[in-house]
Amino acid sequence: VFLHSFMVNREHLCSNHPFATPQTIESIAHSALAEMRFEGRISFENLEFAARDFGNRYHLMPSAVLHPKSVSDISSILRYVYDLGLSSELKVAARGHGHSLEGQAQAYRGVVISMESLRAPEMSFHGGKHPYVDVSAGELWINILHESLKQGLTPRSWTDYLRLTVGGTLSNAGISGQAFRHGPQINNVHQLQVVTGRGEVVTCSDEQNTDLFHAVLGGLGQFGIITQARIALEPAPKMVKWIRALYSDFSTFARDQEHLISSNNSFDYVEGFIIINRTGLLNNWRSSFSPKDPIQADQFNSDGKLLFCLEVAKYYNPRESDNIDQDIDTLLSELSYIRSTLFLSEVSYVNFLDRVHVSEVKLREEGLWEVPHPWLNLLVPRSRIHEFVAEVFGNIVKDTSSGPVLIYPVNKARWKSGTSLITPDDDVFYLIAFLSSAMPSSTGKDGLKHILSQNKKILSFSQRPYLGIKQYLPHYSTEEEWEAHFGPHWEVFYRRKLSYDPLAILAPGQRIFRRGM
Numbered sequence: 399v400f401l402h403s404f405m406v407n408r409e410h411l412c413s414n415h416p417f418a419t420p421q422t423i424e425s426i427a428h429s430a431l432a433e434m435r436f437e438g439r440i441s442f443e444n445l446e447f448a449a450r451d452f453g454n455r456y457h458l459m460p461s462a463v464l465h466p467k468s469v470s471d472i473s474s475i476l477r478y479v480y481d482l483g484l485s486s487e488l489k490v491a492a493r494g495h496g497h498s499l500e501g502q503a504q505a506y507r508g509v510v511i512s513m514e515s516l517r518a519p520e521m522s523f524h525g526g527k528h529p530y531v532d533v534s535a536g537e538l539w540i541n542i543l544h545e546s547l548k549q550g551l552t553p554r555s556w557t558d559y560l561r562l563t564v565g566g567t568l569s570n571a572g573i574s575g576q577a578f579r580h581g582p583q584i585n586n587v588h589q590l591q592v593v594t595g596r597g598e599v600v601t602c603s604d605e606q607n608t609d610l611f612h613a614v615l616g617g618l619g620q621f622g623i624i625t626q627a628r629i630a631l632e633p634a635p636k637m638v639k640w641i642r643a644l645y646s647d648f649s650t651f652a653r654d655q656e657h658l659i660s661s662n663n664s665f666d667y668v669e670g671f672i673i674i675n676r677t678g679l680l681n682n683w684r685s686s687f688s689p690k691d692p693i694q695a696d697q698f699n700s701d702g703k704l705l706f707c708l709e710v711a712k713y714y715n716p717r718e719s720d721n722i723d724q725d726i727d728t729l730l731s732e733l734s735y736i737r738s739t740l741f742l743s744e745v746s747y748v749n750f751l752d753r754v755h756v757s758e759v760k761l762r763e764e765g766l767w768e769v770p771h772p773w774l775n776l777l778v779p780r781s782r783i784h785e786f787v788a789e790v791f792g793n794i795v796k797d798t799s800s801g802p803v804l805i806y807p808v809n810k811a812r813w814k815s816g817t818s819l820i821t822p823d824d825d826v827f828y829l830i831a832f833l834s835s836a837m838p839s840s841t842g843k844d845g846l847k848h849i850l851s852q853n854k855k856i857l858s859f860s861q862r863p864y865l866g867i868k869q870y871l872p873h874y875s876t877e878e879e880w881e882a883h884f885g886p887h888w889e890v891f892y893r894r895k896l897s898y899d900p901l902a903i904l905a906p907g908q909r910i911f912r913r914g915m
């Protein structure tokens with residue numbers, strides 16, 4: 399599969415080019431890459447797509463993009479780069495669907511591996527009491543959903559948006575409204591195949607190569623490239639009752655959300671969001687919903703108010719679930735939302751899970767999808783949530799017109815321990831996601847600058863150590879900040895880096911380690 403990697407290794411470079419500078423070594427490395435044989439292909443032009451991501455703020459041009467067809471394509475290139483040793487600064491980034499926010503899947507003058515071209519293995523389903531599917535890590539979750547449904551099965555834990563790859567979300571966590579019950583996506587994977595920063599292909603799970611398994615889950619791409627994943631499945635429902643209701647008081651809202659996630663006999667999905675001075679397309683929160691009581695709902699004026707919208711969903715199969723409406727009424731009767739603001743929708747399971755795509759289509763039509771997205775995601779301990787909400791929504795954020803602000807609690811007990819993901823210490827913590835879009839402004843106001851300045855204020859408050867708040871999809875510039883993020887877990891993270899990617903070749907866009915360490 400690869401012809402030249404061993405011929406042009408570090409010793410070869412150094413002995414044949416005793417006066418080689420880093421630049422000449424890079425150019426020799428690149429010509430060697432051009433001569434390597436892959437089952438897929440490597441390209442040195444039309445690379446702009448690999449220097450872009452959803453955040454649309456970082457544009458780091460790589461030198462080459464590998465479109466792998468097999469795991470050995472990936473291990474060949476990593477072995478080759480590893481063998482260059484300390485004489486080279488060449489780095490390698492796996493790129494899933496490129497939906498990072500701050501260049502995390504980019505590699506300046508390095509090699510980007512475009513994981514979506516890795517189609518091996520073909521999706522293969524295994525039934526029985528504990529069904530699962532084996533997939534390529536470059537697979538999009540939307541494709542896994544469609545294929546699983548053909549078997550009457552479905553993954554249990556999701557993200558809100560499904561045009562993301564398995565490798566991309568498992569490198570973070572994969573959190574949505576099912577996580578309170580099933581944990582994030584990293585909890586719902588039985589086994590991985592990983593190519594380490596040394597180019598070794600390793601199968602890992604809770605039973606086999608456990609340290610690597612835990613390292614890679616939530617590992618920000620630092621320890622290896624995930625090439626295959628075995629994902630847990632369960633029987634799929636057909637339909638979903640999807641419900642939204644408003645609160646004007648945060649304490650009542652939070653109490654109800656926490657009540658819902660504490661019970662096994664609850665909704666299947668629990669999320670929520672904050673509405674302040676709603677306007678525009680991004681805040682169209684009730685567009686596909688019908689009010690339970692249209693007359694009263696019409697009289698309710700939400701403009702100008704700080705409101706908290708509970709969003710819940712119950713899955714069901716029409717022929718088997720005779721009591722679904724009664725079950726939902728019982729669950730709702732325990733809650734204290736504003737009675738006139740109950741909104742309902744009935745959709746297929748696919749349409750529910752793929753709901754954000756509907757907004758994507760609308761925003762694309764208006765040329766508003768590929769704008770900068772200065773997102774900020776935080777995990778806030780329950781013990782600090784009231785303080786956080788009072789400060790951030792009392793003093794910093796004055797409207798939510800630049801995009802949704804999600805807020806929902808999850809149970810830490812349902813989350814796997816020992817992975818690389820960093821969460822607050824409390825048993826319950828909240829995900830707060832500021833999903834801002836910097837829209838082109840007709841008033842000439844610099845939307846991006848305003849949102850970044852607001853994010854900075856939120857972060858400056860959130861980083862007070864006593865609050866114990868952690869960033870999700872973290873982004874820092876210095877090693878000190880990363881150390882603070884990992885806290886007591888930094889030593890393990892660092893030790894794992896030395897074990898699996900000792901030359902710090904992988905995922906340079908996360909800006910955690912410098913090559914050569």
Ligand code: FAD
Binds near residue numbers: 451558569572622754
């Ligand atoms: P990329 O952006 O391509 O890569 C992300 C990181 O993972 C990079 O460092 C990359 O090098 C590394 N990586 C990629 N593939 C691999 C691999 N195979 N092996 C090892 N490392 C790899 N997240 C949630 O948890 N919940 C949500 O509800 C949610 N909603 C979102 C909605 C939208 C519209 C968007 C844009 C993002 C959302 N996210 C959400 C965040 C998303 O999970 C992450 O940004 C994720 O990394 C994107 O996946 P990707 O395939 O595009 O990864």
